[in-house]
Amino acid sequence: MTVTADAQQFLQAGLDQTPCLVIDVDVARTQYERIAHAFAGAGVHYAVKANPEPPLLRALVAAGCQFDVASRAEIDLCLAAGASPGDLSYGNTIKKSEDIAYAYARGVRMFSFDSDMELDKIVTHAPGSSVLCRVLASSDGARWPLSRKFGCVPEMAAELMKVAALRGLDPAGIAFHVGSQQLHPDRWEPSIATAAWIFKVLEQSGISLRILNAGGGFPVPYRTPVAPISAFASAVFDAVRRHFGHKPPSLMIEPGRYIAGPAGVLHTQVVLVSRKSYDDEPRWVYLDVGRFGGLAETEDEAIQYELTAPRGGPTGPVILAGPTCDSVDILYQHAPYDLPLDLAAGEVIRIHGTGAYTATYSAVGFNGLPPLRTVVSP
Amino acid sequence: MTVTADAQQFLQAGLDQTPCLVIDVDVARTQYERIAHAFAGAGVHYAVKANPEPPLLRALVAAGCQFDVASRAEIDLCLAAGASPGDLSYGNTIKKSEDIAYAYARGVRMFSFDSDMELDKIVTHAPGSSVLCRVLASSDGARWPLSRKFGCVPEMAAELMKVAALRGLDPAGIAFHVGSQQLHPDRWEPSIATAAWIFKVLEQSGISLRILNAGGGFPVPYRTPVAPISAFASAVFDAVRRHFGHKPPSLMIEPGRYIAGPAGVLHTQVVLVSRKSYDDEPRWVYLDVGRFGGLAETEDEAIQYELTAPRGGPTGPVILAGPTCDSVDILYQHAPYDLPLDLAAGEVIRIHGTGAYTATYSAVGFNGLPPLRTVVSP
Numbered sequence: 001m002t003v004t005a006d007a008q009q010f011l012q013a014g015l016d017q018t019p020c021l022v023i024d025v026d027v028a029r030t031q032y033e034r035i036a037h038a039f040a041g042a043g044v045h046y047a048v049k050a051n052p053e054p055p056l057l058r059a060l061v062a063a064g065c066q067f068d069v070a071s072r073a074e075i076d077l078c079l080a081a082g083a084s085p086g087d088l089s090y091g092n093t094i095k096k097s098e099d100i101a102y103a104y105a106r107g108v109r110m111f112s113f114d115s116d117m118e119l120d121k122i123v124t125h126a127p128g129s130s131v132l133c134r135v136l137a138s139s140d141g142a143r144w145p146l147s148r149k150f151g152c153v154p155e156m157a158a159e160l161m162k163v164a165a166l167r168g169l170d171p172a173g174i175a176f177h178v179g180s181q182q183l184h185p186d187r188w189e190p191s192i193a194t195a196a197w198i199f200k201v202l203e204q205s206g207i208s209l210r211i212l213n214a215g216g217g218f219p220v221p222y223r224t225p226v227a228p229i230s231a232f233a234s235a236v237f238d239a240v241r242r243h244f245g246h247k248p249p250s251l252m253i254e255p256g257r258y259i260a261g262p263a264g265v266l267h268t269q270v271v272l273v274s275r276k277s278y279d280d281e282p283r284w285v286y287l288d289v290g291r292f293g294g295l296a297e298t299e300d301e302a303i304q305y306e307l308t309a310p311r312g313g314p315t316g317p318v319i320l321a322g323p324t325c326d327s328v329d330i331l332y333q334h335a336p337y338d339l340p341l342d343l344a345a346g347e348v349i350r351i352h353g354t355g356a357y358t359a360t361y362s363a364v365g366f367n368g369l370p371p372l373r374t375v376v377s378p
Numbered sequence: 379m380t381v382t383a384d385a386q387q388f389l390q391a392g393l394d395q396t397p398c399l400v401i402d403v404d405v406a407r408t409q410y411e412r413i414a415h416a417f418a419g420a421g422v423h424y425a426v427k428a429n430p431e432p433p434l435l436r437a438l439v440a441a442g443c444q445f446d447v448a449s450r451a452e453i454d455l456c457l458a459a460g461a462s463p464g465d466l467s468y469g470n471t472i473k474k475s476e477d478i479a480y481a482y483a484r485g486v487r488m489f490s491f492d493s494d495m496e497l498d499k500i501v502t503h504a505p506g507s508s509v510l511c512r513v514l515a516s517s518d519g520a521r522w523p524l525s526r527k528f529g530c531v532p533e534m535a536a537e538l539m540k541v542a543a544l545r546g547l548d549p550a551g552i553a554f555h556v557g558s559q560q561l562h563p564d565r566w567e568p569s570i571a572t573a574a575w576i577f578k579v580l581e582q583s584g585i586s587l588r589i590l591n592a593g594g595g596f597p598v599p600y601r602t603p604v605a606p607i608s609a610f611a612s613a614v615f616d617a618v619r620r621h622f623g624h625k626p627p628s629l630m631i632e633p634g635r636y637i638a639g640p641a642g643v644l645h646t647q648v649v650l651v652s653r654k655s656y657d658d659e660p661r662w663v664y665l666d667v668g669r670f671g672g673l674a675e676t677e678d679e680a681i682q683y684e685l686t687a688p689r690g691g692p693t694g695p696v697i698l699a700g701p702t703c704d705s706v707d708i709l710y711q712h713a714p715y716d717l718p719l720d721l722a723a724g725e726v727i728r729i730h731g732t733g734a735y736t737a738t739y740s741a742v743g744f745n746g747l748p749p750l751r752t753v754v755s756p
Contacts, residue, residue: 049703049745070703073746092745094650094664094701097723115652117723136654147705149662153655272472274493276514277531284527286472292674292739299677299706323472325427325448327525328677345475345495360743361670364750367427367470368451371742 018269018348019289021359021374023051025059028263028355032063035218035255038233045089047216047256048074050356055376056260057081068216068254072102079106089213091175091254093118093134093150100125112175112213114152119160123167130172131164132213133157135198137176137191151176154194158201165207173211173249174198180257181303182217185227185235189243192236196243212240212249218258222353223306229258257356264355266294266372270347271323282317285339287349290322290329294354294372296361298331306352313340324367396647396726397667399737399752401429403437406641406733410441413596413633416611423467425594425634426452428734433754434638435459446594446632450480457484467591469553469632471496471512471528478503490553490591492530497538501545508550509542510591511535513576515554515569529554532572536579543585551589551627552576558635559681560595563605563613567621570614574621590618590627596636600731601684607636635734642733644672644683644750648725649701660695663717665727668700668707672732672750674739676709684730691718702745 028051036044045068046060052074058081060067066087067078078088085107090100093114100111104126111122114134122131136151152160161171176191192212199209214236219226240248272286289295297303309315315338322329339349362371406429414422423446424438430452436459438445444465445456456466463485468478471492478489482504489500492512500509514529530538539549554569570590577587592614597604618626650664667673675681687693693716700707717727740749 047703052743052746069746071746073743073748077746092701092703094699096647096649096666115650117650117652121723147708148654149699149705149708150703151654152652156653156655159656269474271474272493272495274495274530275534276526276529277534278537288474296670296741321472321527323470325425325470325528327527330525330527345499360741360745362742363674363738364740364742365430365451365738367738368430368447368449368455370451 017373018267019287019293019372020267021294021354021372022265022267023053023056023260023355023374023376024263024265025056025376028056028259029059029063031259031262032060032065035229035253035258036064038229039236039251039253042251042253045091045252045254046259047091047254048078049360050256051260051264051358052077052360053374053376054081056263057083060259068256069103069108072099075103075106075108085109089132089252091132095121097121097125104129110172113160114150114157116160116163119164119167119169123169128168128170130170131161132173132175132211133160133164134175134177135191135194137178137194137215138187154198158198161198161202161207161209162205171202171207171209173209173213173252175213175215177215177254178217180217181219183219183226185232188214188232188236189239192239193243195249199244199249210250211252212244213252213254216254216256216258218253218255220258220261220353223304259356261353261356264353264358266351266354266358268349268351270343270345270349272345273343282319284321285318285343286321286323287331288323289351289372290324290331292324292326292329292363292366293322293369294358294362295322295331295351297357301332301335304332304335305354307337307339308350308352309340309343310347310349311340313342315339316341323369326367395751396645397665397671397750398645399672399732399750400643400645401431401434401733401752401754402641402643403434403754406434406637407437407441409637409640410438410443413607413631413636414442416607417614417629417631420629420631423469423630423632424637425469425632426456427738428634429638429642429736430455430738431752431754432459434641435461438637446634447481447486450477453481453484453486463487467510467630469510473499475499475503482507488550491538492528492535494538494541497542497545497547501547506546506548508548509539510551510553510589511538511542512553512555513569513572515556515572515593516565532576536576539576539580539585539587540583549580549585549587551587551591551630553591553593555593555632556595558595559597561597561604563610566592566610566614567617570617571621573627577622577627588628589630590622591630591632594632594634594636596631596633598636598639598731601682637734639731639734642731642736644729644732644736646727646729648721648723648727650723651721660697662699663696663721664699664701665709666701667729667750668702668709670702670704670707670741670744671700671747672736672740673700673709673729675735679710679713682710682713683732685715685717686728686730687718687721688725688727689718691720693717694719701747704745
């Protein structure tokens, strides 16, 4: 992760106003190019929820990226950044009728769903649109696993797609998601096999699906290395070949973390270093950002960010916590973290890889603290 | 929980704009009077973090309430609501130096701490102020337990108070907190005994403490009844008598949830009702508010709010989830909840007892969704 000279300048300017997330758009663009190259031929839809900063969206539009949106606001942000509505896929399977109508009025024609009630809404408020039906997928092996919240069983997906076709929608394809920060390239295959089965079943009913949306989940290195994106691409392409044979679908992916995560460095100040007793165990280090200030993914210590201290010298173990009076606002007490033994209040710690799922997750005024500020560079 | 006629009007006006938290200030005032009566003689400091809505703060000022603040913004809100700075206690043990200086400049003279570094900051930035040292307390039995994040061992508290006196601060007393939504009245006694021990140790060094801050944690009924506040007051007073004998300290309490919780009703709309398969288990009901939209305390299903459906009729079990693409945004999948079998998208569900720890916990723009809106009545 390189911080550009511009970012350094921004940073100097903002150092007395921690916490502050510095986003380097160049890094995000490079990540986009990397995944688009690895998945050559696939439609790359950036999951805007990861980080909707306008300069980042503009850079991705310019680079040829498409977008996965979850709400009205994300649609507006993408269109304002210059995206064409045809490049947007409304991937949230939980949409209000008026939000579907809003999207449709702005030209969005691709919607995901996983239930008959959502299908009804799309038929009514986005007639003739293309739909992707999301199927349940196992997210074993993901650091931020997805649950049964999204998707339906394959048999139901096949039935729903028949209904979609009957009701004038374009039954475009099948979507699934193997869980965010999914570390294992082989976890895509079972869902690809499932999707191929649904394609085949529907073919027999005269319905030809064409899109396979393999979702996101592509991991980034936090404190430990991960397999290169090429390994994930190979695993996906191999599985598609194996299960679809000579009639491969158009592939679509929805990376969020992979593009935005490495682009962010969160600058946070040490508020307090303390011990609970004179002969105590690890020090407690309290930062001015915590679980409710943007680091929501530290819940259960799921995502373990890399930290850097302002300077070298001997270090020792610490428990890391946020600045609020809420005791669940603890970042890491089981994961091993070390910081300088002479760490003092006011020193700035950098938290790396924080470009995704941080700023927008920040609470609006928890304990009276302001939400996380973002500075974009260059 | 009564919703006033005014609230009903607000509500009618806002029904098409769910989610919306309706706060009934009368209910909060009544709750304040109830706890102030039960704890007659004690200083009641409302924990502003529970809900900092200005009309609520103004009503509490008028009723004679004092305040526990956690940040600059909460100080400003209290002063703007008419509180005198002498009625404010800066109870957060994790404060930036500049925030201590800010509080001091505005007349705040009571600060909590639990470490030598924080003591240093108070000596420098709030010279001569009164200090409360927070000790570790067990929060067994609390639905939202506190951890070792706050407080130090009693021996350290005694030493720190000696240092406080030597460095020109007013060693006022001892603070502890037994965990929020603490269901067991007898859980205060062990910490009261600890505090009495510290009082005695310091007396031997010629330091007379005078304040016992027994914190908050007083529970409100969500789906199950809780012991009346008088039971908690009796338990606390009895324990104080038992451990302090003929020299009782001034008692101070910091209720947040008890005052604000029952004053709120969150109006949320059903976005989707779905099943994962045709022969499936419970329905999934997706609301337009979730864990990141204000219901943070549903983490691990800790706080189980009472819900009411718009109408009667046969009901069946449901899993409740929020509207975002994040799969940890699930409210209840283990706790048993039932809703009408014919529940439809667009219907409004009321979530009761949501006045505390909701609106300010809401994410600033998670998935592009706006934060929870509050309407105050009357």
